[in-house]
Amino acid sequence: MKALRLVALDLDGTLLRTDGSISARTRSALAMAEAAGLTLMSVTARPPRRVRQVAAQTGLRGTAICSNGGLVYDVTNDAVLRQNLLSAASASVLIESLRAAVPGVAFAVEAGIQYGCEHGYVIPGEHPNDRDDPRMRRDDAVALCRAGVTKLIVQHAGWPLEELLEITRAHAGALASVTHSGSNFVEVAAAGVTKALALEAYCAEHGIAATQVIAFGDMPNDLPMLGWAGRGVAVANAHPDVLAAADEVTSANDHDGVALVLERLAHLGFVPSWC
Incomplete structure (x- = not known):
């Protein structure tokens, strides 16, 4: 053996x-x-x-x-x-689609060693250092995705996580893979990841x-x-x-x-x- x-x-x-x-x-x-x-x-x-x-x-x-x-x-x-990056084009399509389907949705972006979030994104309690991190870029999600995305984070405090997960999967289709890992947000990566x-x-x-x-x-x-x-x-x-x-x-x-x-x-x- x-x-x-x-x-x-x-x-x-x-x-x-x-x-x-x-x-x-x-x-x-x-x-x-x-x-x-x-x-x-x-x-x-x-x-x-x-x-x-x-x-x-x-x-x-x-x-x-x-x-x-x-x-x-x-x-x-x-x-x-x-x-393995989710392309800027695919990320942008998904962001705009979710904004129409889930008013008030907010996004954060991980792109290699770069990261950022929208002004409306609520920093989770388990990541308090992000609130004052000078390297955390603040911008519109589409702008943050211009170089491609390692992980797109989808957040809406008013939606049950399981519903947000299913909505995101439905809108992502074959463009991306969608999952969650326990925190109160949905995680999106390139298709097949x-x-x-x-x-x-x-x-x-x-x-x-x-x-x-x-x-x-x-x-x-x-x-x-x-x-x-x-x-x-x-x-x-x-x-x-x-x-x-x-x-x-x-x-x-x-x-x-x-x-x-x-x-x-x-x-x-x-x-x-x-x-």
Whole structure:
């Protein structure tokens, strides 16, 4: 049997505790896996700037897949390695279409390492630093999309998230991929972009088979990745659809769910049965 080679880690709600921290036990489990030769890869909806914050807190380094698969980022060297952009034309069509269908909708834009939002966009409570960030551009969403978009964020405080998600999907059609990762907004990327496809491409480049990958997640944007990996693990606090689809359910993010699985695999020498 071949040994496990890569651990794909969603961050918020999965690896990180609710307060955004990471426990000593989980740090130890990650260090143990890395010492055994496994690649630890963050696969997250976060853009590079937010992955940098987590890296500073957790010590995670190497390569990360950001923006739901839209961008591959070198954490160690703070460099974008590859990105799949939603074109300015497609983004503009979707923005104007949603403005007509959902009056009062507001947008934020991630474009590689650049970012910005409309004046009507409400900065979420979990991102308080954005309110005073001098690098946060303030402009009309169409203007912010002129160079293409890694991730377009769609927000409307008065609409239920599930309804906004379905409306956005209906208007995006084949132009873009649409998902959400737990925050109270919808996330749009180029057509075909998923965490799974970005992870699959990375693994193909490095000769890693799907069976040699274990993936952890909690939200619907993690479903393609959990389905592609040799073992897909949901934390106990995961979305019901993720709990139903996962190969295994571990403890919640606040109770070291990732660490529990890695500790068990360490006893097997990181050569689990599915490999």
